[in-house]
Amino acid sequence: MGQSYCSLYVDAGYLLAAAATRTTGTSLRGGIDVAHAQLIDSLARQASADSGMPLLRTQWYDAAWPHTTSPEQRLIGALPMVKLRLGRTANDGTQKGVDLRLGLDIVNHARHGRVDRLYLVSGDDDLTEAVDEAQNLGAQVIVLAVPNADGLPHGVSAHLRQVADDVQLIDAAALDAAVRRRERPAVVPSLTAEPGVPTPAAMVARVAAATPRAPERHTPAAVASSGLVYSTETGGIPTGADRFVTDQGEASPEDIDIVCHKVVESWRSTATDEDVASMRRSKPSVPSELDRALLLDLSARLGNFFLDDTTRYQLRSRFWEIVDET
CATH class of the missing domain: 3.40.50.1010 (5'-nuclease)
Structure with a gap:
């Protein structure tokens, strides 16, 4: 054998x-x-x-x-x-x-x-x-x-x-x-050490510029499941039988604020001023990578993947408020 x-x-x-x-x-x-x-x-x-x-x-x-x-x-x-x-x-x-x-x-x-x-x-x-x-x-x-x-x-x-x-x-x-955790350098370079390879933040900005769109306004169907799940294809919130639905309360302004600040802080750790300016030009569209992180992180915080239209709108609006403050 x-x-x-x-x-x-x-x-x-x-x-x-x-x-x-x-x-x-x-x-x-x-x-x-x-x-x-x-x-x-x-x-x-x-x-x-x-x-x-x-x-x-x-x-x-x-x-x-x-x-x-x-x-x-x-x-x-x-x-x-x-x-x-x-x-x-x-x-x-x-x-x-x-x-x-x-x-x-x-x-x-x-x-x-x-x-x-x-x-x-x-x-x-x-x-x-x-x-x-x-x-x-x-x-x-x-x-x-x-x-x-x-x-x-x-x-x-x-x-x-x-x-x-x-x-x-x-x-x-x-x-x-x-x-x-990635710490923000004292002086953020506009390029990585290898020319031609964009930073993660620059990739986000590039996606935003390529696919401008208004914030999504739809309500997914509620299908019960038993856990928070990662999806390979989207890298974010799943669909179908693994969407997690609970009867927990709605997102508070504090929940939304905490999630948005963490996502923006993490993104800004690699973003140059040029990256920020490029992303602002895509407003009100939130780049897909950041949008998935916002939705996934808020859902995980609430223990609830069923986020209604109002919550999604508030989340994206607060995101842009924080970006504009940076």
């Missing part, structure tokens, strides 16, 4: 958004600095130690803008025993093809007997069927979740929790050592 291996599958969108929430209080990835090699190594060590098996490989799934990859993605792709798997980022900032690649890899690796135990760092409900199929093919699938402030799994779908063989927490000390 051949050597048994484990393998690690990392949904970067989930991992970094959840880690940002743990570190800064908002899901904006641009608000954190990540020691990617250190973080990936700690996850690989945790998987290997838990399984008692050598790690075959780490697969890192993320999205990239057309015809470009970020310096961080190129660094990750060059790491030993790490395979970079990229979907694409659409003009509105949503991720496309990430969960499809991840799900296909899980099933294919299980089908060909490449690994006996798969460790999945994600909370996306869309991966439930892939996990179930991998199990039918004889593999074990363990979900590794980011711990929230209460030491509970952050943003893992109820369906995914039910199907997985186990849900474990990522080592909190290792996570906190590799992910730090």
